[in-house]
Amino acid sequence: MLHNVTDVTVATLLDAVAARFPQGYRLITLTCVDCVDNLEVLYHFYRNYELSHLRLCVAKGTVVPSISGIYSCAVIVENELKDLFGLTFDGLVLDYEGRFMLAADAPVAPMLRTAPAQAAARNGELKMEP
Amino acid sequence: MTTAATTTRRTLIPFGPQHPVLPEPLHLRLVLEDEIVVNALPAVGYIHRGIEKLAELKDFQQNVFLLERICGICSFIHSLAYCQGIEELMQLDVPPRAKYLRVVWSELNRLHSHLLWLGLLADSFGFESLFMQVWKTREKVLDLEEATAGARIMLSTCAIGGVRRDLSDEQIAQVLHGLDAIERDFESFIPAVITDTTVKHRLVGVGVITQQQAHELGAVGPVARASGIARDLRVTGYAAYGELGLNPVIETDGDCYARTLVRVRELHQSLLLIRKALKRLPATPIAVPVKGNPIGEVVSRVEQPRGEVLYYLKANGTKTLERVRVRTPTFANIPALLAMLPGNELADVPVITLAIDPCVSCTER
Amino acid sequence: MFPFVTTILRALRRGPATRRYPYEVRPPMAGSRGHLVNEPDTCIYCGLCVRRCPAGALAVTREPKSWTLDPYRCILCAYCVEVCPKKCLRMEPSHVRAAS
Numbered sequence: 001m002l003h004n005v006t007d008v009t010v011a012t013l014l015d016a017v018a019a020r021f022p023q024g025y026r027l028i029t030l031t032c033v034d035c036v037d038n039l040e041v042l043y044h045f046y047r048n049y050e051l052s053h054l055r056l057c058v059a060k061g062t063v064v065p066s067i068s069g070i071y072s073c074a075v076i077v078e079n080e081l082k083d084l085f086g087l088t089f090d091g092l093v094l095d096y097e098g099r100f101m102l103a104a105d106a107p108v109a110p111m112l113r114t115a116p117a118q119a120a121a122r123n124g125e126l127k128m129e130p
Numbered sequence: 131m132t133t134a135a136t137t138t139r140r141t142l143i144p145f146g147p148q149h150p151v152l153p154e155p156l157h158l159r160l161v162l163e164d165e166i167v168v169n170a171l172p173a174v175g176y177i178h179r180g181i182e183k184l185a186e187l188k189d190f191q192q193n194v195f196l197l198e199r200i201c202g203i204c205s206f207i208h209s210l211a212y213c214q215g216i217e218e219l220m221q222l223d224v225p226p227r228a229k230y231l232r233v234v235w236s237e238l239n240r241l242h243s244h245l246l247w248l249g250l251l252a253d254s255f256g257f258e259s260l261f262m263q264v265w266k267t268r269e270k271v272l273d274l275e276e277a278t279a280g281a282r283i284m285l286s287t288c289a290i291g292g293v294r295r296d297l298s299d300e301q302i303a304q305v306l307h308g309l310d311a312i313e314r315d316f317e318s319f320i321p322a323v324i325t326d327t328t329v330k331h332r333l334v335g336v337g338v339i340t341q342q343q344a345h346e347l348g349a350v351g352p353v354a355r356a357s358g359i360a361r362d363l364r365v366t367g368y369a370a371y372g373e374l375g376l377n378p379v380i381e382t383d384g385d386c387y388a389r390t391l392v393r394v395r396e397l398h399q400s401l402l403l404i405r406k407a408l409k410r411l412p413a414t415p416i417a418v419p420v421k422g423n424p425i426g427e428v429v430s431r432v433e434q435p436r437g438e439v440l441y442y443l444k445a446n447g448t449k450t451l452e453r454v455r456v457r458t459p460t461f462a463n464i465p466a467l468l469a470m471l472p473g474n475e476l477a478d479v480p481v482i483t484l485a486i487d488p489c490v491s492c493t494e495r
Numbered sequence: 496m497f498p499f500v501t502t503i504l505r506a507l508r509r510g511p512a513t514r515r516y517p518y519e520v521r522p523p524m525a526g527s528r529g530h531l532v533n534e535p536d537t538c539i540y541c542g543l544c545v546r547r548c549p550a551g552a553l554a555v556t557r558e559p560k561s562w563t564l565d566p567y568r569c570i571l572c573a574y575c576v577e578v579c580p581k582k583c584l585r586m587e588p589s590h591v592r593a594a595s
Contacts, residue, residue, distance in 0.1 A: 273524075294573075
């Protein structure tokens with residue numbers, strides 16, 4: 001089970017992350033979960049083997065502030081989420097513009113959970129076998 | 131000579147995705163001033179397979195075999211991380227014998243991973259005979275894996291609720307005997323790695339990152355430990371590590387030589403752990419039955435040969451999972467790699483890149 | 496120089512470290528997962544193995560009775576072997592060559 005989860009909003013995210021940096025927290029990674037209606041971004045931190053998470057719930061299409069100005073190592077994972085989930089980050093230190101992990105002819109935001117018909121139409125009949 | 135030639139000229143050199151020292155495609159755009167690297171930009175995505183997406187379509191039992199195939203080196207440890215996550219969600223109590231066997235296979239994985247890396251490192255600075263000797267020994271580890279698990283790389287022995295194979299007394303004796311032979315091999319080539327002048331010349335003082343940098347950039351595994359960060363998830367005591375006991379191997383110099391020393395000492399540590407685990411192997415069943423489906427979300431972390439791997443699993447009570455997220459150690463070490471490169475010569479870039487033990491298949495999943 | 500002489504002598508005494516493959520083939524290890532076989536006589540075509548297979552390599556039909564394996568998809572995990580109610584599926588230790 002997930003312990004130590006703090007809910008944050010787009011407005012309070014940067015303050016919460018900036019408060020963790022001097023306390024010796026290390027950023028492990030970001031996880032994006034598609035909850036159909038909205039996207040959930042989890043920020044995993046740890047200090048002395050103790051985990052701590054921030055949970056940010058945003059509507060699809062929201063611009064999320066980038067934490068790469070605070071934790072510079074976040075830049076690669078934010079670019080990955082941008083490619084795979086179509087999330088937009090504001091203030092990315094280094095922006096690959098959606099070409100970090102996917103090539104120009106790759107499906108758009110392939111990790112999103114969409115109705116199969118929609119996904120097929122958008123991705124040009126790209127099939128994934130179960 | 132014109133005046134333009136006397137000012138510093140910047141050159142952009144593409145390193146990879148195809149490069150003799152790289153076992154897997156990783157692309158670095160290097161900005162050089164004369165022979166010195168001033169900046170590096172990574173580009174990945176050549177072998178992105180969409181495993182996280184596929185894991186949402188398979189049922190949670192089948193995922194064990196799928197996620198094991200993220201990495202061809204630390205396959206068992208991937209399935210272990212996943213199984214431990216699901217076991218926490220379903221509150222399964224894994225029998226002690228299964229926990230000890232998990233340690234045995236994890237450490238066999240670590241042994242052959244570190245040996246593979248040591249061979250590749252030797253190859254990266256042109257020490258062909260060392261590469262051959264190390265891989266000859268790695269073959270013995272692979273043979274032990276095949277004898278105990280039935281396959282050289284994809285062990286497929288970890289299952290939710292325990293392990294799928296037991297070891298007979300003959301197999302235990304065979305492993306212990308094999309480990310003795312491996313240790314004798316270590317004595318023949320490890321002195322060459324750590325004392326040879328030529329090897330030291332290529333490694334000492336190359337690709338340095340400080341402890342502060344390693345911490346802030348989120349380095350994991352041997353990269354972090356070589357910079358003096360005593361962080362090894364095995365001390366948290368998952369599987370049977372809590373009962374076997376170990377201290378993280380650390381070095382403080384933070385250069386490629388320190389990373390080599392950390393991994394070489396971890397080879398001996400793995401031998402010790404396997405012997406201890408086999409000696410204390412409890413006589414209990416090896417698995418518990420799994421009933422029902424997992425529900426809830428969990429983060430599971432274990433220590434791979436390259437560092438910490440994180441699994442985030444979200445289950446909704448059905449057979450399929452809602453989200454499987456894998457953060458592999460190489461992904462975490464890329465920022466550290468980019469910090470190591472500036473200030474070094476172009477000729478050292480292959481060595482520095484290999485010193486983090488990059489696993490690109492892991493990184494892209 | 497002298498350590499090298501002993502190395503050379505040792506190498507001459509021991510011979511090559513490699514096997515003369517394909518003239519000399521290592522026998523398969525017992526318990527190795529080489530390839531999957533089915534006993535059609537005992538198989539009841541229940542389809543449990545199909546439902547379990549993580550790779551979608553198996554296909555079973557009851558009428559007419561058929562059990563097919565796509566060897567290029569099979570990942571040799573032996574997950575189907577564990578579930579088989581008649582124990583007619585088994586893993587053979589020998590590996591098949593890609594071109595045979």
